[in-house]
Amino acid sequence: MKIELYNLFINILLKLQKNNLINPEINIKKYLRIERTRNPQHGDFACNIAMILAKQVKKNPRELATLITSKFSTDDFISKVEIAGPGFINIFLTKQTYYNIVDEILTEKDNYGRSQIGAGQSVLIEFVSANPTGPLHVGHGRGAAYGAALADLLTYVGYKVHKEYYVNDAGRQMNILATSVWLRYLELCGEEVVFPVNAYQGDYIWDIAADLHRQYNSGFQHQTDIIFKDIPPDEPKGGDKELHIDALIQRCKQLLTNEQYQIIFAKTLEVILTNIRQDLIQFGVNYDEWFHESQLTQNDWVTKAIEQLKLQQHTYEKDGALWFCSTKFGDEKDRVLIRENGEFTYFASDIAYHLNKLERGFDHLINIWGADHHGYTARVKAAMMALGTKAEKLSVLLVQFAVLYRGKERLPMSTRSGEFITLRELREEVGGDATRFFYIQRKSEQHLNFDLELAKSQSNENPVYYIQYAHARISSVIRQLKDRNITWDYNPKLLENLTNSHEQALMVTLSNYPEVVEQAANNYEPHLLTYYLRQLAQDFHTYYDAHKILVDDDNLRNARLSLIISCQQILKNALTLINVNAPKVM
RNA sequence: GCCUUGAUAGCUCAGUUGGAUAGAGCGUCCCCCUCCUAAGGGGAAGGUCAGAGGUUCAAUUCCUCUUCAGGGCGCCA
16 A cells, blocks of 8 residues: 555656655655654645755745645545645545555455565575573574574565575584583493583583483493593683693593594583584474585585685685685784694585576575674675675674573573573463564664563563454354354455544554564564554553444445454464464464 | 763663654553453653763764773783
8 A cells, every 4th residue: 555655656756756845856756754753633645745855946845845745636545745844745545545445454354465576586585593501591592583583584575495504514612512521421331530611511411421321331431530631720720721631632532432532522522512403393393405514515515615715815724724804894803713733714615505596596694693793703704795795695694692680680591501591481471472462572782681580570561462362353253143043244345334533543453464574574674563562462451442343234244344353363463473373262 | 091882761772864743661640441351551750861072954962072881902812
């Protein structure tokens, strides 16, 4: 509807330009905006173009508005056009326009609200990508909920979406993890081990160690005194925890055969990754691809990426290392690709990963990262440019961390220390629907205080139930039809019986749905849907309370049924879109 | 120090890309089931949009500075 009005205005303005009443050099499309009004007294839509152009046209805004509105031809979807305030043009739609929308919803059903604004374009969304060093915690949950909602939203408006999880299964953290498992395993074998402070402390490490012990008995066992011989002291004994753990990793690799080490490593990765995967599936988050960092090195993608940068002369050697001159592309400083010791940096494999993404031919790449990675954006974009792509092809969306509270107590959130609330715990206590809704209800880049007590204790007062209740209530009315042995006979002409202000308000909100979807998709803001749903549910509840649906008058009853059924359809469409259930009974 | 994100009702947060009288939820206070589900509805109170300048017909929105808070500034990942 907005589009129709937009086109109408464009035509009028172009006509005025032709007649030299408006300077033909002005780029009208740049300035023209049609927006919903806040206040029903201002009509349905408003346009501020007269005030915007007033200066350039050298007319006062109201005069210009009069000129524009005089060109409006009578139309069956506009009931009147008014000039108000400093020069707003207010547009009032006919009732019939709204009846048509109800009719469209009832005709298109599940497809109402879908669009093709992304048609033909493919987009890769990478999200969560938590290191496989432990279970997902509530911080990851936010990224998961946001990424999945965004992916669904973009699919809804026609994009071809590919969802991907990047598994960091190479690097030092993974070695610390495997070593942690091995040390716990040794304890199960009866060895007395002083567990390093920098190792992974969580109980899940014990579980994996126990698995290994069951399967391999004491096959990987070594004497404690041999293991810790000449290892630099840990932090509590006045040493350096990093040196201590690194030495233990080396020792682990020395004492075990390469094959044995790989067994522990692979087992650990598999257990944790399976856990993460199941966790996400239960949360309703599904991926098209799990991309392993190790694939990159195995297939020489890192070398390939570096060669490409070298070829374009974007690298240099200094202090025995290979550097990428990212400053040429707007980064703060140059970055190391190959360390003095010959190993690739994490950044090098990340460039390779993005090169790989690009070569898979996506039109657009979206990375959803935790806000702690924001300093990383500039260098990755620099790499994109150096590889010959436009930086705009990559959107990095940051999700701020949720700061967790239990009542007034701030909770620690360290994977290493093993003290964190898992996503699973949250979901099991609060429920999947409420958890999802709760997460995407707020703008992703907004800081968030997440009080667990509140989230749990308020689970019955969560807005999601309010919305679901609206849906269930409508189902209940429909069930009443059967009990009373009457039927819903739909006829678009009967919609004319919808005349009161509550019905009007409900129809206005219904008509807004496609615009909300479009805006949410264009701005990557799924939270708009949650606010929209609240609004729609409220309009329904108010209407339901003020008017009886199942009245004796056949025509009025059928009209009202049509309205609430179209309302239920939109509730269902929007809830489904954010992956929340639309129950028929509560 | 530099970069970055934020600051809106007692609390948690929206705010239609610069519009008309700044909005929800929770909490507080009144009122509403003989009636399709009260997990609901109606109403009230509650605001210097962190502060100060600037840009213009118009600023919560854009720019600058200040204050406060989160995050980032490795040959870690």
